[in-house]
Amino acid sequence: MPSLSVVIPVYRQPRCLDLTLTSLATQQPPPGDFEVVVVDDGSGDETESVIASHQGSLPVRLVKQSVNRGRAAARNAGAAAASADRLLLMDADSCADPGLLDAHARFAQSFPDRVLLGARVESSWLSLSGQPAAPAMAARGYGRDTRLKMGLDQQTFPASGAPWIFGYSHNMSLPAADFRACGGFDENFTAWGHEDIEFAYRLYATAGRRPGYFQFDPQAVCYHVPHFRNFMHNWTQAERMLSYLTTKHASLEVEFIDEGPFSVCDLLPAYLDRLARLAATEGLVGAGQAIATLPAAAEPGRLVIGFGLAGHLPDGDLIQAIDHQPPGPTTAPGLIGLRLPYPEDRFADVVNLDLWRVLSPDHLSRLVIEGLRLSRVVHLGYSGKVTEAASAELIADPGYVCDMLSRYCEMSLHEPATDDGLLWIRAER
Numbered sequence: 036m037p038s039l040s041v042v043i044p045v046y047r048q049p050r051c052l053d054l055t056l057t058s059l060a061t062q063q064p065p066p067g068d069f070e071v072v073v074v075d076d077g078s079g080d081e082t083e084s085v086i087a088s089h090q091g092s093l094p095v096r097l098v099k100q101s102v103n104r105g106r107a108a109a110r111n112a113g114a115a116a117a118s119a120d121r122l123l124l125m126d127a128d129s130c131a132d133p134g135l136l137d138a139h140a141r142f143a144q145s146f147p148d149r150v151l152l153g154a155r156v157e158s159s160w161l162s163l164s165g166q167p168a169a170p171a172m173a174a175r176g177y178g179r180d181t182r183l184k185m186g187l188d189q190q191t192f193p194a195s196g197a198p199w200i201f202g203y204s205h206n207m208s209l210p211a212a213d214f215r216a217c218g219g220f221d222e223n224f225t226a227w228g229h230e231d232i233e234f235a236y237r238l239y240a241t242a243g244r245r246p247g248y249f250q251f252d253p254q255a256v257c258y259h260v261p262h263f264r265n266f267m268h269n270w271t272q273a274e275r276m277l278s279y280l281t282t283k284h285a286s287l288e289v290e291f292i293d294e295g296p297f298s299v300c301d302l303l304p305a306y307l308d309r310l311a312r313l314a315a316t317e318g319l320v321g322a323g324q325a326i327a328t329l330p331a332a333a334e335p336g337r338l339v340i341g342f343g344l345a346g347h348l349p350d351g352d353l354i355q356a357i358d359h360q361p362p363g364p365t366t367a368p369g370l371i372g373l374r375l376p377y378p379e380d381r382f383a384d385v386v387n388l389d390l391w392r393v394l395s396p397d398h399l400s401r402l403v404i405e406g407l408r409l410s411r412v413v414h415l416g417y418s419g420k421v422t423e424a425a426s427a428e429l430i431a432d433p434g435y436v437c438d439m440l441s442r443y444c445e446m447s448l449h450e451p452a453t454d455d456g457l458l459w460i461r462a463e464r
Contacts, residue, residue, distance in 0.1 A: 037094070039069040039140060039208070040117030044109030045127035046076040049085050051260045056085070058130040060093040066136035071095040073127075074113040077103035107220035107230040110204065114214050121147075123208040129155065129257035138255035139208040149248055150213070150238065153206035153255030154180040160261060180253065186300035189251060196304045197288065198249035200296045202235020206257040209238070217241040221283075228273030233280050236289065243365050282376045285357075286367040290374045291398065302395060305428070309393035310359075310368055312427040314342055318420035320457045323347040325388055325416050328451035329459070333383045338409065340372050341388030341416070355382075359390055372402045377409050384412040391415050392430040396439070399430070403440055407464045419456030433458050 041059065045052050052073070059071055071093060075082045077100050086097050098116050100109065114122055121143050125131070135153065142151045156179070182201050183189070192198060217237045224230030235249075242248045281289050287306060292299060313319070322344050332353040339348060344358040359369035371390050385406040391399060406413035417433050424431045437446040437460060445463040 037068040037070045037119045039066065039121050039123055039136065039143070040114075040119035040211070041069060041071045041123045041125055041136075042074070042110060042113035042117060043071065043125050043127055044074045044076055044106050044113060045078065045082055046103060046106075046109075047078045047080055048127045048262065049078075049081045051128040051262055052082065053085050053088075054130050054260055055125070055127055056089045056093060056095060058133075059095075059136070060089060061133060062131065062136045063133045064137055066140045069094065069136060069140075070118065072098060072113045072116050074098045074100065074109040074116075076100050076106070076109040104222065105225040105230070106204075107224040107234075108222040111219045111222065114211065114219060117211065120211050121208060122211050122214055124204040124206075125257065126205040128260040128262050129205045130158075130260055132256035132258065135206075135255055135257065138252055142250070142252065142255075143208065146250065148210060148213075149250055150202075150207065150209040151255065152201060152203070152249060152251045153208075153257060154251075154253045155203065155205050155257050155259050156180065158258040158260060182296065183253075185295060186297040187251065188300075189253065192251050193247045193249070195249075195300065196307060197299050199235035199239040200232065200292070200299050201251070202232055202238070202249070204231035204234065205259070206255065207231075207235075213238060213242065223279065224276055226272035226276050227269045229276045229280050232292075233283070236284065240367065281374055284367070285370050285376070287369065287371045287373075288367055290370060291401075293374070302398070306371075306393050307368060309427055309429060310390070312423075313389060313393060313421070313429060316424075316427070317422045318418055318456065319389060320416070320418045320455050321347060322388060323349075324453075324455065325418075325457055326386065328453065328457065329386065329414060335380075336382050337384050337386060338375075338377070338382045339386045339388070340370065341386075341390060372405060373398060375405055375409060379408055380410065382410040384414060385410045386414045386416065388416040389418050389421070392417070392424075393428075394430070399436070400440065400443070403444065403462050407444060407462060411464055413462040415460040415462070417458040417460060419458055433460055436460055 073086055073095060075097060083097060086095055089095050098112050123139050139151060187201050220230055220234045277293055322341050326348060336353045336355060338355050340357040342359055344356040348354050348356055357370050372387055391402055394402060403413055433448060437448050440446050440462060447461045449459045449461060451457055
């Protein structure tokens, strides 16, 4: 049995596939026993003849799909056909550096239960001159992995709270058992984009979100071969797939993924820390007590977002709740209101109890805009007696919030006749 199965989906890229297979046949030093499983995702071209031309120098075999089903389904088919206990996911347009398989094999020996993300260098036209996988490709290419420019810090990455955001499948090795445990790729991703990030997110969650589960090695390099790309078409498809991803995973972790990896890496750890502090603090006004100071819910209904809502809201069909459980080491934080899976004007009003106070100014603005997409009125509940709000970096000046948002919508501040320090900020379009 081979120690490593390289899984490569391909769709109508015979020349790129030829370069990639050539690079795998010339690995130095030899990485030991491995196999290459190529999945033809309904190409209907010369893919089969390309693979046949390499079978004398490379342990490669073909899995054919009669129709094009997308990269997610193709990778699942390849993983199902693989015989090794460890998988290396690559793309058909990713030439392997001569030491790539050796780097993944050595990592597996030291960390058999972890995931390794290798680097991808965007190659120039010069990468096609001479030997397709020549070491000089790195010097001739466009430079380092673009993820290093988008927030991936090599020093802190193993302990990152969101390593999955960089889980690109063009150069990733992992235990085959973990692939199966998380369910493989979601085959509903039939269009371009995000199927690998969604897979990495579930992979991380299934592994218990343990620190160090994902590792990054900039020396395990693939070179991205130049090929035709219709960016406008691709990103239109990616937006549709992003909507599916954020609806599937109702979590703050993916709620602002559309802003890119840098934003997630920069803000998510801070938000998780503030939410944990907020959940543990004294002085929060109870959900039922707070809601009782608002006018009764009206048609077409009210959406309430906050901590500990279960059993504390009025009964009736007009109330819908997003009960945001405090984030824990093995649980995802719930939605906070930046991107919600509802159509325009779905509710009469939206209520957010204190959670909004953890957000940056830009995201607070986004939360209000999203709330006013769903309803005419947004109520921001503010527990004025929260202990150590400033040290927890929570918003602690409701008056300034009103002034800040007043350029966008009608704002007002209301203090109910209670002694619990509760304030309501009301935004209305």
